Amino acid sequence: MQTTEGIARTLTNDVARGRLAPGEALPSVRALAVRLGCAPGTVAGAYAALRSAGIVEGVPRARLRVAVTGAAVARRGPTGPLRLAGSDDPALDLVLRRVGDDVQLVPGRRGSVSGLADLARGAADAATLHLFHAQTHAHNDAFVRGLAGTEPLTVVHLWRREQGLVLAPGNPLRIASAADLAGRRIAWRDAGTGSRLLLERLLAEAGLGTFPGPGVVADSHRGVAIAVASGAADAGLAVRCAATAVGAHWLPLEVEPFELVLPDAALAAAGPLLAAIDDPDVQAAVEALGGYDLTDTGRTRSVP
Secondary structure, eight states, X not given: OOOHHHHHHHHHHHHXXXXXXXXXXXXXXXXXXXXXXXXXXXXXXXXXXXXXXXXXXXXXXXXXXXXXXXXXXXXXXXXSSEEEEEOOOHHHHXXXXXXXXXXXXXXXXXXXXXXXXXXXXXXXXEEEEOOEETTTTEESHHHHHHXXXXXXXXXXXXXXXXXXXXXXXXXXXXXXXXXXXXXXOEEEEOTTSHHHHHHHHHHHHTTSTTOOOSEEXXXXXXXXXXXXXXXXXXXXXXXXXXXHHTTOXXXXXXXXXXXXXXXXXXXXXTHHHHHHHXXXXXXXXXXXXXXXXXXXXXXXXXXX
């Protein structure tokens, strides 16, 4: 459902990133309301907020236009909570509980690919991801570069995390690698999630193809672990702390960077989140989960 705040934040990001240029006219209230499927009053409220902030200008009964200084104002950062999309992670959930209402998760499926899509279309201010690029044999940057267009995006390294196979306690099926998953019931993440893509890659490297196979679909790392612990699946891919939480056996397979990507316009709104990941108490709580390396936490880089 579109909200006044959500529309205002999307338009603010569009101005900050140059999608709406100085002097460019905004759609009429009615036209944008029809396009977004919301009430005209919702759009009118968003326009009023942008005019009050100095991002757009105009007179009553005339089309609003992006102010000459609108981009500079917009780049100071969107107001209100940071809209966060992207990948699921138990450590991230811990941090978000500490941050509270300063960050709001974008409704819908959590996953690296969908998070980048939400960021690209303005439905999110930032996204978390952990995507391996087969051509460069590196994580994340190639995907961020494809999203950036002409404006650089900032990538914040959150942590490195261990991913592996969650197995029944004691590993009764004697699974020792991805190659042993042939014919087994697997707890799959949704298509397009980074963990699903990782498991498909590991299966392909083991000569098993990327078939979904029998099993169940789980919406999170904890969901994968619960599916295995309950007997609904023989194995699944998840971070170590998810397996530990349900007393499952865990087989390490991969260590990967888990990172945050956002435009400069969202850095101000991301302040509470960035402050939380730098908090020693929060970092200690993340490390206590197990399977996380915070050596480079908070390090940033720009991807042109």
